[in-house]
Amino acid sequence: LKPMKIISDLDVRINILDKIIPGLERISPRKWLYDPTGETLSLEQVLERFDNVLPSSFKSQEEPDWLENLRSNIHIRLIESQRLLNFVPNRSSRRSAETPSILSTVSAYSDELAKLMQDKFKEYGTISQSLDRTFPIRVVKQQSSTDLTDEQLRDQLNELEATRSRLIEVGLLDKDEDTEFQIQPQDIDESTKNALSVYVQDVEKKLSVFAEIASKIDLLRKIINNKFAYSYKEINFSKEKGFIVTTSYDSSLSNSKTILPTDLSSGEQHELVLLYELLFKVQPNSLVLIDEPELSLHVGWQVQFLKDLQDITQLADLNILMATHSPDIIQDRWDLTVELKGPQK
Template sequence: MRIKQISVSGLFGIFDHVIPLNMDERITIIHGPNGFGKTAILRILNSFFNSQYSELRAIPFKHFCLGFDDNTSIEIIKNTDNSEEAEKNNIVFKFYQPYSEPVYFYLKPRKIRSDRGFPMMFLDYGIEERHTPIIRSLDIRTEETLFSEEAVEHFNNLSFPNLKSQEEPNWLEQLQSNIHIRLIESQRLLNFVPNRSSRRSAETPSILSTVSAYSDELAKLMQDKFKEYGTISQSLDRTFPVRVVKQQPSTDLTDEQLRHQLNELEATRSRLIEVGLLDKDEDAEFQIQPQDIDESTKNALSVYVQDVEKKLSVFAEIASKIDLLRKIINNKFAYSYKEINFSKEKGFVVTTSYGSSLSNSKTLLPTDLSSGEQHELVLLYELLFKVQPNSLVLIDEPELSLHVGWQVQFLKDLQDITQLADLNILMATHSPDIIQDRWDLTVELKGPHK
């Protein structure tokens, strides 16, 4: 299920926009002057599909409609009437299906007192015994602790799992689960990490450099895959002798085919070493030479080849993503004499050198990268590792901190990523350098006719 068209009317009380998405090429670019609602549209989409409804309340619009490729649609209607009755049903979701009557959901008005004041500090989040999400916060002005819906309304933009301020109907939950949305905001260099303990302590959350957090996360992903590889290896190795004995000699497998398979395994192993998933001395037994094949070993080697293919297949997806990330980033980092590699222990490994002497190389922390380099690395990492397949990714101002040369290359890199990761993209930009000659992918947001 995919979104094929977005329309909004009365945005900021001024603008009406219709945005058809490019279903075939899967990349749509919206552009227009500042203040015409590019970021607001992305935030409304993210707010609705991730149940972060405070954004819907905050952004002024009358109607927001989404048409899907299965001929269903949903309309978000804001009641701008100031009457007491209208306040009870301020926002309505109206879902249309072919040959059926539309169904409705009325979003409850917020329950935060008007005298609460905005300055609040997040303290703790957890799941209580009955799987009820609780969130604890502090009104900085009054030092009053808040729980439940009051805090939910203030902090639901943090994307806490299962955190909703009211029960939703099955049709709405199903719709939201069918469309996966991820917003990559223009501010992406800081990462908010809440304390997810169920204890209601007064610990404050951690604010980390996003590039450091993602480096640690990738190291963990690589370690997990290596453990999975080890588990499969142990299982196959234990049963290898028995399977060799039971294996019937194959008359179809020629010596040449077996040599080709062994060469392919060695090439795969070399690629995994290059991206940091295997160590150079890991499983040296892979390196069986093709000339070692004879009739007495052919049967055992055919079982061996099948086993090694199973072992290495564990790395297939993550290796492809790391390889593409490495290729794109190093193409950009070369101008500043930097190079990125990856390891199971450290995640991102950045080195810099000038000239050909390896002795001049120096290892940098990910946070030593420039803001533009960090923006690019964080954005590409999110696209490759943080988004599930067939999602719609919303990218706000990808040109941020990128010099013109990187902007020119961005769309080509994005196309490679969307093909590998199976993504749909809706991007808001001011940069003609990003668009290049692909104006066929763009939708211009215009003002009202004067």
């Protein structure tokens, strides 16, 4: 109970931070807007910046060595139960006292993913220009390779085409992008083998830029569409818009129609936001704390949650600790659980 008491006492103290520090306004459980600069500050940042004006009760107590070492060696990220809204400071006036804007998290993450995809595409373009510029001279200097058979070269070209198709499917490449990838030679002679060998190496370097983000988008798409199928929805991705959600629920429509991510149900948004955070917002080897993952989720989705989580942790290399009230989340994996009990009598 002692840790619980410490947390409770801290919560009581931080509730009055905005009354102690002029210009500080609390906008979420652990975030404050500092009006004079328009900055959004975490609890740690507030305590550090205003240490000289805070009462001694706010001063952090000395940590034991083992806890300090643990905190310094493990990156920890908390995914809170309130995860559908983001608080964004209003920066139109640095000294304005206006309430921060409230932005849907699913919209913010859609925009963020579009930016990540655009950045990767720019990186791809930079590498492509560099390789294309030196391609002719590298072909001329390429040594004839007797080890590479015609069949192996065809297999490599087929693999490149399969990779390109996958990147088109997840929205990282356009369908008409780099049509030269579609070369499928039926007959390869010695005069073309060297050029194609250099070409294969170049394309592998170009497409390797997308490897990590493509794997994450592919897994996100697979898990989400497995859930969305129940409500006749489907999610895809693009460099321009991020999340693209379509529905075919209205049978009178000849084609699927696009809906906004904010038009998703709360359960669908919770699932999308949570999975996106795990795949794109958490650095590898982190300890992720998830509060109530079952919020607004269909029972069938809760049953599938641990399996989906295992697929994500294998790809993203994460350790996860969850707090849940749902036996449907646990299923038959009680070996992974620790029950929180009351004080011993």
